Amino acid sequence: MKKASLSDIALRLGVSKTLVSFVLNGKAKEYRISDDICQRVMDVAKELNYTPNRIAQGLRTGHTKTIGLIIADIANPFFGKLGREIEQEAARYGYNIIFCSSDENPEKSAQQIAMLQQSQVDGFIISPPINSEDQIRTLAKGQIPFVLIDRFFPEIDCNHIVVDNFDAAYTATKHLLSLGRRRIANITLNLDLANMKDRTDGYKQALRDASIEVDENLVKVLPFSHENKDVALAINELLGKKDDLKADAILFSTSKIGIMAIECISSLGLKIPDDIAVVSFDNTDAYKICVSPVTVIGQPLKEIGKTAMQILLNEIKHPGVKVKTQKVTLKTEFIVRKSCGS
Amino acid sequence: MKKASLSDIALRLGVSKTLVSFVLNGKAKEYRISDDICQRVMDVAKELNYTPNRIAQGLRTGHTKTIGLIIADIANPFFGKLGREIEQEAARYGYNIIFCSSDENPEKSAQQIAMLQQSQVDGFIISPPINSEDQIRTLAKGQIPFVLIDRFFPEIDCNHIVVDNFDAAYTATKHLLSLGRRRIANITLNLDLANMKDRTDGYKQALRDASIEVDENLVKVLPFSHENKDVALAINELLGKKDDLKADAILFSTSKIGIMAIECISSLGLKIPDDIAVVSFDNTDAYKICVSPVTVIGQPLKEIGKTAMQILLNEIKHPGVKVKTQKVTLKTEFIVRKSCGS
DNA sequence: CTGAAAGCGCTTACAG
DNA sequence: CTGAAAGCGCTTACAG
Numbered sequence: 190m191k192k193a194s195l196s197d198i199a200l201r202l203g204v205s206k207t208l209v210s211f212v213l214n215g216k217a218k219e220y221r222i223s224d225d226i227c228q229r230v231m232d233v234a235k236e237l238n239y240t241p242n243r244i245a246q247g248l249r250t251g252h253t254k255t256i257g258l259i260i261a262d263i264a265n266p267f268f269g270k271l272g273r274e275i276e277q278e279a280a281r282y283g284y285n286i287i288f289c290s291s292d293e294n295p296e297k298s299a300q301q302i303a304m305l306q307q308s309q310v311d312g313f314i315i316s317p318p319i320n321s322e323d324q325i326r327t328l329a330k331g332q333i334p335f336v337l338i339d340r341f342f343p344e345i346d347c348n349h350i351v352v353d354n355f356d357a358a359y360t361a362t363k364h365l366l367s368l369g370r371r372r373i374a375n376i377t378l379n380l381d382l383a384n385m386k387d388r389t390d391g392y393k394q395a396l397r398d399a400s401i402e403v404d405e406n407l408v409k410v411l412p413f414s415h416e417n418k419d420v421a422l423a424i425n426e427l428l429g430k431k432d433d434l435k436a437d438a439i440l441f442s443t444s445k446i447g448i449m450a451i452e453c454i455s456s457l458g459l460k461i462p463d464d465i466a467v468v469s470f471d472n473t474d475a476y477k478i479c480v481s482p483v484t485v486i487g488q489p490l491k492e493i494g495k496t497a498m499q500i501l502l503n504e505i506k507h508p509g510v511k512v513k514t515q516k517v518t519l520k521t522e523f524i525v526r527k528s529c530g531s
Numbered sequence: 532m533k534k535a536s537l538s539d540i541a542l543r544l545g546v547s548k549t550l551v552s553f554v555l556n557g558k559a560k561e562y563r564i565s566d567d568i569c570q571r572v573m574d575v576a577k578e579l580n581y582t583p584n585r586i587a588q589g590l591r592t593g594h595t596k597t598i599g600l601i602i603a604d605i606a607n608p609f610f611g612k613l614g615r616e617i618e619q620e621a622a623r624y625g626y627n628i629i630f631c632s633s634d635e636n637p638e639k640s641a642q643q644i645a646m647l648q649q650s651q652v653d654g655f656i657i658s659p660p661i662n663s664e665d666q667i668r669t670l671a672k673g674q675i676p677f678v679l680i681d682r683f684f685p686e687i688d689c690n691h692i693v694v695d696n697f698d699a700a701y702t703a704t705k706h707l708l709s710l711g712r713r714r715i716a717n718i719t720l721n722l723d724l725a726n727m728k729d730r731t732d733g734y735k736q737a738l739r740d741a742s743i744e745v746d747e748n749l750v751k752v753l754p755f756s757h758e759n760k761d762v763a764l765a766i767n768e769l770l771g772k773k774d775d776l777k778a779d780a781i782l783f784s785t786s787k788i789g790i791m792a793i794e795c796i797s798s799l800g801l802k803i804p805d806d807i808a809v810v811s812f813d814n815t816d817a818y819k820i821c822v823s824p825v826t827v828i829g830q831p832l833k834e835i836g837k838t839a840m841q842i843l844l845n846e847i848k849h850p851g852v853k854v855k856t857q858k859v860t861l862k863t864e865f866i867v868r869k870s871c872g873s
Numbered sequence: 874c875t876g877a878a879a880g881c882g883c884t885t886a887c888a889g
Numbered sequence: 890c891t892g893a894a895a896g897c898g899c900t901t902a903c904a905g
Contacts, residue, residue, distance in 0.1 A: 194881090194882055194883085195882065195883065195884095196882080196883095204891080204892085205891065205892045205893075206882090206883080206884090206892090207884085207885080207891070207892060207893085208890090208891060208892075210883070210884060210885085211884095211891095214884085220890070220891080221890055222890065222891080223890070226890090226891090240645065240648065240649050241649060241882085241883075242590075242649065242651060242881085242882050242883070243649045243650045243651065243883095244586055244589045244590050244595060244650065244651045244881090244882080244883090245590050245881070245882035245883040245884090245897090246882080246883055246884080247586045247883090247897090248584075248586050248587050248590050248881090248882080248883075248896095248897045248898065248899085249882080249883045249884050249885085249896080249897050250883085250884065250885095250897085251897075253586060255629065255650070262615065263605065263611050263614050263615050263618065264608070264611045264612040264614070264615035265611070266606070266608050266611065268611075269605050269606045269607070269608065269610075269611035270606040272605050272606070272630075273604065273605050273606035273632060276605065276630065276631070276632060277632075280631075283646075285629045285631075285646065285647075285650060286629065286630060287597065287627045287628065287629050288614075288618065288628060288630055289618070289622075289627075290615060290618060290619075303582065304625075304627065305627075306582065307582050307583060307584065307585045308585045308586065308597070308627060309584065309585065309586045448816050448817075448819070448820055451820040452819045452820050455820065455824075473817075474790050474817050475790075475815075475816050475817030475820055475821075477790070477794045478790055478793040478794050478797065478817055478821050478822060479817075479820050479821065479822070480820065480821070480822055482797075536897090536898055536899085537898065537899065537900095538898080538899095546875080546876085547875065547876045547877075548876090548898090548899080548900090549875070549876060549877085549900085549901080550874090550875060550876075552899070552900060552901085553875095553900095556900085562874070562875085563874055564874065564875080565874070568874090568875095583898085583899075584897090584898050584899070585899095586897090586898080586899090587881090587897070587898035587899040587900090588898080588899055588900080589881090589899090590880095590881045590882065590883085590897090590898080590899075591880080591881050591898080591899045591900050591901085592881085592899085592900065592901095593881075
């Protein structure tokens with residue numbers, strides 16, 4: 190049994206599709222359609238189990254009520270939680286989310302953007318990989334609203350909502366310093382990524398402000414597709430040295446790194462915080478039940494997701510009107526647990 | 532600057548849309564279109580930066596190349612990882628995924644199914660909440676292919692792909708028994724959910740097979756929306772008793788429960804596995820860095836996701852032909868770590 | 874080999 | 890108050 194369409198209802202009632210459309214879209218009073226006919230349309234619609242074809246609506250009206258979300262990896266709890274917040278906010282306004290995991294790969298994200306454009310999404314929320322500047326620039330020239338999250342490109346003028354990464358890393362590093370740690374390391378990802386760079390910059394600045402020279406050997410940069418062995422190598426280089434060359438604390442720039450690193454540290458038989466203090470970005474669940482619960486920099490995921498959707502929906506509502514680009518920087522929350530000692 | 536359409540190309544070249552459509556869809560040789568014209572169409576398409584409107588294609592052809600995914604919560608790493616596998620497999624065939632988190636709420640899932648139907652998805656992958664039997668039954672009567680994952684309704688004949696929950700729980704419980712544990716508890720979710728029921732059933736059977744009477748006081752059933760306090764209450768009831776009434780081991784039926792429970796156990800100052808042995812469903816990252824790395828029942832997420840998509844795509848490819856419903860049960864992997872002692 | 878035409882299911886000026 | 894008609898951008902019989 191095929192789905193009922195507008196004309197099925199119209200035919201049945203001997204009225205025009207126009208009428209049916211008006212009634213079903215709540216424009217009955219606007220067009221002063223008689224209560225009688227109005228009621229009959231509704232009745233038949235219910236009887237036929239009518240439900241509008243959004244694809245047809247989309248073709249006609251030009252908006253599909255779906256938005257495209259491109260993040261690094263939906264399996265990463267950080268992005269999963271962010272996705273959830275975005276979904277929730279979107280649902281409140283009847284929008285659907287198509288998600289795409291880019292794996293921080295600009296070729297993939299380019300292809301995903303193209304695909305989503307073909308699908309006529311009404312807007313994008315993107316966590317752009319490195320080397321995707323051109324894609325974003327092209328997007329900025331186009332008509333489809335979008336907002337960047339988690340990172341952005343300082344040189345591109347467009348909506349974005351990020352977190353004060355510099356400040357967060359600075360705070361975390363100072364915390365470590367205040368507890369007497371001096372050989373503080375940082376394990377991070379490709380520094381071409383603005384957020385990662387800011388984190389490492391904040392870390393370095395805190396050291397300098399404490400008159401400690403930055404030792405580049407203590408900054409380990411991992412590839413995006415890092416696996417346990419990459420992390421293990423970094424940990425070995427950091428901790429497998431003589432006492433006065435060894436790191437006595439580590440700042441992890443992502444929780445994915447942190448989890449792998451802690452697993453590695455434990456397997457080496459080292460104790461946190463006694464042998465090594467540890468602090469990490471992202472308040473992931475794993476850190477709560479860790480050998481030594483991890484002191485973290487928590488990000489306001491709810492606020493990021495909600496704000497991103499709000500900005501997007503606002504632009505979708507008012508196409509053409511060039512509102513000021515929204516550049517939002519949110520504060521993080523520093524949560525002290527036991528992994529830094531006391 | 533508006534997006535170029537088929538007719539823009541046709542107009543420019545003074546040919547018909549038909550022709551352009553044929554060329555761009557790789558049917559040039561099938562319709563023996565001259566190489567010359569073929570080339571010119573391609574050139575103009577590139578020049579105009581043409582890209583097909585999938586929404587229009589969808590309206591015309593009846594398939595949108597998008598599939599709807601309904602799971603409990605994309606922020607839950609279990610579903611996040613599953614979503615990732617599904618996305619990956621879907622992408623290989625040019626399909627997009629719209630995801631919806633139902634929160635195990637049947638009203639929400641009903642609404643999401645309706646929404647996705649209106650969006651003309653080509654198929655569904657659903658992890659159905661309790662009390663959604665009617666929705667699934669209705670779906671089964673309809674034309675849109677779908678496959679259930681993680682749980683299913685034994686009385687409804689439809690595609691599903693699940694894991695041998697009974698066997699997994701049985702194995703885990705036997706493991707605990709073999710290590711001398713006798714007062715083994717189980718913390719689970721609403722047992723109306725088939726997978727949860729199977730887990731608890733497997734647990735009970737293992738006890739019976741070891742001639743141990745099942746003590747219903749040791750089975751704690753939490754609401755779906757459980758929070759720390761709910762888990763804390765269960766833990767207190769299990770461990771806050773006199774020695775011979777106290778549980779000496781717990782099987783967690785989900786990792787979400789497990790993580791909360793372990794956090795709670797730690798905060799009580801109890802040691803795993805000395806004070807209490809612990810084993811859990813789902814090999815989540817958190818368990819690897821846990822106070823005492825947790826022995827788990829790992830699910831074959833990759834295979835679940837991949838198989839589900841395969842079944843779905845196959846049905847989409849062959850509409851109408853009523854293939855046999857696919858009912859797949861996969862094996863789990865029992866991974867022994869330190870949380871049960873030795 | 875190529876084109877005119879219909880139609881997917883809707884919305885929305887326009888006309889009366 | 891109501892309807893005929895156009896059109897969103899495509900695909901696909903059908904005809905020549």
